[in-house]
Amino acid sequence: MSRQGLIELEAVLAIAARGSFRAAALELGLSTTALSNLIAKVERELGVRLFNRTTRSVSLTDAGRTFVGQVGPAVHEIQEAMAVVRAQQDTPSGTLRINAFATGAREILAPLVLAFLRRYPEVHVDLVTEGRIVDIVAEGFDLGLRTADLVPSDMIAVSLGVPRSFAVVATPSYFDAHGRPRVPPDLFAHQCIRIRLPNGAPYRWHFEKDGNPVQIDVDGPITLDEAxxxxxxxxxxVGVGFFMEADVREDIAARRLERVLQDWTPPTVPLCLYYPGRKNPSAAFRAFIGLAREFGKTAI
Known part of the structure; x- marks a missing residue:
């Protein structure tokens, strides 16, 4: 069949159901002449007549009845599939795939992702976390989440405006026993939880004050790669840890942990959602971006 095959098949089924070219033409929004031409084309391509036509009646041939009986259910399934897809343009549904790094995912999970799911329960979010930066288009993701400085230049970015900073913490009892560092180099005298990057390299703790950056290669009894x-x-x-403040905010508020060197951990680069330019985005995608923009404005 040609690229217009679905229209042609719908025409055959409409005539078979209505028993009239005129009634079928009205149902399909075609002229009787255009409908007759469609059926003639189908019959030429199949090499058989589908309808017996007289000036007073239209009936299916034996070949026509066989054709309609086999094609009818398939066309119905195709129409239903198309209706489901079109519905996704109006009602948020389906799956959104988001690639993020773990810390960023934790920061947006409750205030953005879960809030979105409560508002749009027919949407499923597939949130994948990994340390490496991936090509979200090649990997089949709808959206990526990274800090603003890591968003690819060819992507559209939505700033989430979330205040972010690092936090150096330990238990109050640890600091009571070992003292509290006042400047980053004081950490050399402390047991620190070392951090391993996804590429296997040790992470140097980053500090800054009055525009002067400092990196400290801490030492301690254990190295871990997950916050x-x-x-x-x-x-x-065990010792002193270096975290995104959001990861230990509740512990600080509950006084399970105490924060030090706060004047050396100023706000960092904000988080951004990003995505390629796209035509005809789904309703779920549009709704998520809309909520993200609202979230970004209120978070500033």
């Missing part, structure tokens, strides 16, 4: 594990070690009194 949740580091948090456990710090809460157990």
């Amino acid at each position: 949740s594990l580091s948090r456990i070690a710090v809460l157990e009194g």
Whole structure:
């Protein structure tokens, strides 16, 4: 069949159901002449007549009845599939795939992603976290989440405006026993939880004050590559940890952990959602971007 095959098949089914070219033409929004031409084209391509036509009646041939019986259910399924897809343009539904780094995902999970799911329960969010930066188009993601300085230049970015900073913390009992660092080099005298980057390299703790950056290659009894594990070690009194403030905010508020060197940890680059320019985005995608923009404005 030609590229217009679905229209041609719908025409055959409409005539078979109505028993009239005129009634079928009205149903399809075509002229009787245009409909007759469509059927003639189908019959030429199939090499058989589908309808017996007289001036007073239209009926299916034996070949026509066989054709309609087999094609009818398939066309109905195609129409239903198209209706489902079109509905996604109006009602948020389907799946959104988001690639993010773990810390960023934790920061937006409750205030943005879960809030979105409560508002649009027919949408499923597939949130994948990994340390490496991926090509979200090649990997089949709708959206990426990274800090603003890591967003590819050919992507559209939506700033989330979330205040972010690092936090140096330990338990109050640890600091009571070992003293509180006043400047970053004081950390050399402390047991610190070392951090391993996704590429295997050790992470240097970053500080800045009055425009002067400082990096400290700390030492300590354990090296970990996941913030949740580091948090456990710090809460157990093993030593001093270096986190995104959001990861230990509740612990600080509950006084399970104490923050130091706060004047050396100024706000950092904000988070951004990003995506390629696209035509005809789904309703779910449009709704998520809209909520993200609202979230970004209120978070500033």
